[in-house]
């Protein structure tokens with residue numbers, strides 16, 4: 695589903711974020727990206743939803759070439775990819791319902807369908823009762839669940855998450871991981887960058903370690919592998 699071929703990313707300031715990365719990630723896989731701060735994990739995630747393009751090499755998702763993709767095609771790509779961040783990125787002046795519904799409204803989904811699908815997505819993350827709350831009225835875990843609801847509303851083939859539990863306490867982090875686990879079980883490919891050692895060690899999923907922009911380790915059922 696995902697293929698990176700000889701991918702390098704050098705930012706304009708000269709920072710070498712990724713160096714000759716080759717990777718294949720299959721449909722339905724669950725992959726943790728680990729590695730020291732500044733290793734290139736976020737950059738790799740950004741290449742997957744075409745927030746960045748590589749300086750060299752190819753990025754393909756479902757045989758679509760993201761490097762050659764025209765700007766006007768990018769919104770269509772993004773519909774098939776859900777994205778979750780550490781810092782939630784919810785719209786503060788919109789309710790929970792509106793934050794999730796917005797993802798459908800912008801692509802022109804009919805109002806009645808927006809209602810049904812938004813409710814269903816909020817049910818799935820256990821937040822139906824809070825649909826009229828504003829983000830600042832929610833706990834961090836609840837806010838992240840809204841983000842998960844928003845990310846999966848288009849039933850994406852791929853869900854990418856950049857440190858989704860970074861701002862959450864351990865119990866709440868596990869609630870989010872339960873959601874991601876179940877979303878993956880339903881067939882969505884999940885790629886998650888994280889520093890959460892306990893989560894990586896417990897879940898026994900594929901672990902790709904990035905160090906200095908290179909793939910340093912790639913293990914099925916791997917562990918976090920770094921000291922605290």
Ligand SMILES: Nc1ncnc2c1ncn2[C@@H]1O[C@H](COP(=O)(O)OP(=O)(O)OP(=O)(O)O)[C@@H](O)[C@H]1O
Nearest residue numbers: 705707709710711730731732733734735736737738
């Ligand atoms: N927009 C940017 N412009 C210039 N340099 C950047 C940019 N984004 C990242 N970098 C640099 O690229 C390298 C990789 O950064 P990246 O954010 O991908 O690492 P990371 O592994 O996600 O780190 P962390 O675990 O701290 O989030 C770092 O040297 C960083 O300073």
